[in-house]
Amino acid sequence: MEAGPGKFIVDGTLGGGGHSELFLKAGARVMGVDRDPEALAHARRRLAAYGDRFITWEGNFACLPEAPEIQQGGKADGLLLDLGVSSRQLDAAERGFSFMREGPLDMRMGPSSPRSAADVVNTWDEAELVRIMFEYGEEKRSRRIARAIVERRATKPFETTTELAGCIEKAIGRRGRIHPATRAFQAIRMAVNEELDSLATALANAPAVLKPGGLLLVITFHSLEDRMVKRFLKHRSSPFIDEPGWPEPRPNPDYQFQRLARKAIAPSTEEINSNPRARSAKLRVARLLDNQS
Ligand SMILES: C[S@@+](CC[C@H](N)C(=O)[O-])C[C@H]1O[C@@H](n2cnc3c(N)ncnc32)[C@H](O)[C@@H]1O
Structure with a gap:
């Protein structure tokens, strides 16, 4: 340019x-x-x-x-x-973007973002969670992940990135080099920030x-x-x-x-x-x- x-x-x-x-x-x-x-x-x-x-x-x-x-x-x-x-945003644990770093489930790019990742994960319908993970994350195992999220939040709402990453890993296991929570985290971030x-x-x-x-x-x-x-x-x-x-x-x-x-x-x-x-x-x-x- x-x-x-x-x-x-x-x-x-x-x-x-x-x-x-x-x-x-x-x-x-x-x-x-x-x-x-x-x-x-x-x-x-x-x-x-x-x-x-x-x-x-x-x-x-x-x-x-x-x-x-x-x-x-x-x-x-x-x-x-x-x-x-x-x-910078990814590396700051307190912003909650990274499944590698323990932090609050936030993922808001700024105050104009209408909701946090915790709001999405703890309150959205199972079908909506399936949709965002499938559409935004191109996650083929979105149904299994959404089911696991809904079952876990019924006993204790998610508070941290590592709790969510651990739940996803338990639900779909680990295959290959890419962390199993990668696609779900991307999808949730895209939903949080519209x-x-x-x-x-x-x-x-x-x-x-x-x-x-x-x-x-x-x-x-x-x-x-x-x-x-x-x-x-x-x-x-x-x-x-x-x-x-x-x-x-x-x-x-x-x-x-x-x-x-x-x-x-x-x-x-x-x-x-x-x-x-x-x-x-x-x-x-x-x-x-x-x-x-
Ligand atoms: C990939 S980084 C940009 C890196 C930058 N080009 C550089 O050279 O350092 C994207 C930045 O855009 C901001 N951003 C993303 N979506 C935005 C939006 N809808 N409105 C304003 N800022 C946004 C993010 O907060 C982030 O700081």
Whole structure:
């Protein structure tokens, strides 16, 4: 992305501030956005040297049109969404994201997340637990896990990450190198933070955040999220739409973007070696058409 002097970039997922720092180093002005106040505080300290070229906004990236900078007409040359949780969040036991570290069953990215993981695990119907683990976690043994959760919580509600991880391991056993709670924890985190809803709204709102010609960049780590971005960009970058039964294709009223690559861009081997988390990352990039305002 061209992030030089005179450019304004919205980093919708500030996290540790790594991407923002690259944009600032290139000379751009950056608004770092995160729903996690701890991430914002950390990045503000880390990026203080860039002075007023770096500003922050605490909130959900789904609500970017409400950010004062955007409200005052400061539309962006680029909007980056690097989805998921940061390694800082994963590593902090007290945030409850990790089944490897004992902590409260929380998993909220920030105060705007409507519920904690304990709320989900201790109060949601068995069928809902099956659904989220199957859909968000692609967990084939979701029924068995949900049954075990419901049986255990009837005697004692879950309080900690390790209690939940232990219950899941007991229910489905351990096979291979991946911890048996990996998929369930991912699913619960996505439900706690309503991650798919936030992404859908953020994509729909992107044209209100970008200048005409501005770039939208989305990095996903999950096939459901990548499919959502892919479908959104495919539809919004088609000048015409066609349906069976129509005599001819019709102009697409949602035609707003130009895809810069049809396929998702995968990280290089070098990137994966320096950041193993990037292994399953996919980047999709599109440009808002010049006639959009
Ligand atoms: C993968 S990390 C970003 C890492 C960052 N690009 C860096 O270079 O350090 C994702 C961050 O986005 C934040 N986040 C995730 N979903 C969000 C949402 N809907 N609104 C605002 N922030 C969100 C998380 O709190 C987390 O800090």
